Amino acid sequence: MVLCFSCVPPRSFRQVKQPRAGTPLNQFLCIVYSQRYQIDLGGMERLHPFDINKYAKIYLGLQEAGLIRPEDVFVPEAIDRADILRVHTPDYLARLERPDVLARYLEFGPAAIAPGWLTDAVILEPFRCATGGTLLAAELALRYGMAVNLGGGYHHAAPDTGGGFCIYADMPIAIRALQAAGRIHRALVIDLDAHQGNGTAACFKDDEAMFTFDMHEDDIYPFPKETNDLDVALPAGVTDETYLGLLRQRLPAVFERAKPDIVILQAGVDVLDGDPLANLRLTPEGVAARDAMVFAEAAHREVPVVMVLGGGYSDRAWEVQCRSISALIERYGLQGRERRYPPRPPTVKEKLYTK
Numbered sequence: 278m279v280l281c282f283s284c285v286p287p288r289s290f291r292q293v294k295q296p297r298a299g300t301p302l303n304q305f306l307c308i309v310y311s312q313r314y315q316i317d318l319g320g321m322e323r324l325h326p327f328d329i330n331k332y333a334k335i336y337l338g339l340q341e342a343g344l345i346r347p348e349d350v351f352v353p354e355a356i357d358r359a360d361i362l363r364v365h366t367p368d369y370l371a372r373l374e375r376p377d378v379l380a381r382y383l384e385f386g387p388a389a390i391a392p393g394w395l396t397d398a399v400i401l402e403p404f405r406c407a408t409g410g411t412l413l414a415a416e417l418a419l420r421y422g423m424a425v426n427l428g429g430g431y432h433h434a435a436p437d438t439g440g441g442f443c444i445y446a447d448m449p450i451a452i453r454a455l456q457a458a459g460r461i462h463r464a465l466v467i468d469l470d471a472h473q474g475n476g477t478a479a480c481f482k483d484d485e486a487m488f489t490f491d492m493h494e495d496d497i498y499p500f501p502k503e504t505n506d507l508d509v510a511l512p513a514g515v516t517d518e519t520y521l522g523l524l525r526q527r528l529p530a531v532f533e534r535a536k537p538d539i540v541i542l543q544a545g546v547d548v549l550d551g552d553p554l555a556n557l558r559l560t561p562e563g564v565a566a567r568d569a570m571v572f573a574e575a576a577h578r579e580v581p582v583v584m585v586l587g588g589g590y591s592d593r594a595w596e597v598q599c600r601s602i603s604a605l606i607e608r609y610g611l612q613g614r615e616r617r618y619p620p621r622p623p624t625v626k627e628k629l630y631t632k
Contacts, residue, residue, distance in 0.1 A: 286312060287626040289340060290333065292347035299351035302344075302610030307417040309351045310336050310427040313406040317399055329403075331595035332428045332586070337627060338599040343620035344606045351424075353413040355405040356450060360412065363453035364446050364480055369437045373401060373444065382439030401444065404431070408447040411585055415451045415539060418581035419460055423572065423609055425602055430543045430587030432474030433499060441472065441498060448541050448585065449480035452487070455539070462486055465537035465580075467571055468505075469524075470545025470587040471497065471555035477543075478503035488535035492524065494555055507531060513556035517563030520548070524567060528574045540580055542571045544601070545587030546594045554590045561593075565601040572605055 286294075294312040301307045316329045328334075339345045361370065372378045376396050380389035388396060407428035414424035432448065433441035452464045466481075466489045468474040473493040481487040488506045495502075495510035502508070509523060532540075548567075550558040559567070568584065575582035584605075586598060 287624060289337070289347050289624075289627060293336070293350050293352050296352050296354045300349045301417070301421045302349065302606060305422045306606060306610040307351055307414065307421055307424040308339070308345055308349060308427065308606075309353055309410045309414045309417065309424060311352050311406050311410060313355070314403050314410070314428045316403050328590075328595065331589070331598070332407075334595040335427050335586075335599045335602065337623060338596070339603065339606070341621060341623055342603055343618045344603055344610070346618055351413060351417060353406060353409040355402060356409040356412060356445070356447075360450055360454045361405075361408075361445060363457065364436055364449045365434075366437045369439075373439075379439075379444075382444060383442055384440075385442075404444045407431075408445045408450055411447040411541075411583070412451040412454055414583045414585070415455055415541065415581075416460075418539060418583045419455070423576075423582050423605075425584040425605065427586060427602075429585035430470065430545060431476070432468055432470060432543055432587065433472070433476045435476040435479040438476075440476070442588075443476060446476055446480050448477055448543065451541070451583075452539075456486070461538035463488070463535065463537050465490065465531065465535040465540045466543065467528075467531070467540060468493070468543040468545075468587075469548065469567060469571075470543050471547040471552065471557050472545070472588060473499060473502050473508070474505070474543060475499045475503040478505045488531070488537065490527070490531045490535075492520075492527075494557055497555055506534075511557065514558055516558045517560055517566070520557070520559055521563060521566055521570070524570055528570065532574060532578055532580070537580055540571070540575050540582045542568065542582065542584045543587045544568050544571075544584050544598070546589035546598050546601075547587075547591075549589065549591055549594065549597055552589065552591045552594070554588075561597045561600060564597050565604050568601045569604060569608070572609070576609070 411429040414426040418424040431443035433443035434446040
């Protein structure tokens, strides 16, 4: 499915365009999303291996399952420049105004021919909105316990460079903003994307208040790798049993060492068997078990936890991620009760919008 940008967005998407508060599910789990996460380059965005429209597909999928309504969703503001500068350099932000530089970081040549004012409006602004979503999700997790941003996870962005379709380092930006506000001191990033979060590691280099734990495939991008507080480098072909066994073994010690005030999970689904840009072999059930394991460990220790979506390049990446988030909502947002709303089929207009 790809978004039909010639169609007027249906009401369920227009309802999540303007920043506003939502409703925590079971007064515990918050969902963050904005229609403004979408990138629209007149259809050229479909040529990129990353499906930017997976965010909208997951949002609609959660509605179709009867797990959320549009009014439940917290809609973020775009991150402001002052918060971006907590992590990125002024020189880097100036270079982002050049379409050729932006195209290189996005690994998307067609962006190089667009004028700067257009790339800011239709590319950088969606990234700023998704980054604002990660900050809002972190603020909500501190207040209620858990939050999922249906976007973010841009773990290849470093203070003075981007790469791998990552422009703003949303997780470090959120953490630095919370630290500056005195809301947290220590934080833990658990990065379970198939690709190492080299940018996140660079942002937190030699920071004793931070702990970064990264399980990734060793023989794929990025090269060279950065050094996290704990790296678990995996060979190609790892399946559910081995992957989940290693994660189960490592998580308690990671929490003990980190002593975090908040946890951010980068939950990329490029670990899925058949992903075109990685070679791990997790099943959809393994992905859901992975995410559930992190949330359960955080809940057991009463540590606020945030999920951001990260990578995933197969045709079914959005669906697998939607299933995992659905399971988290059923576990923590419903607590054994019936689904909040009856499942409903998508409207004709929504079908066109996600055709």
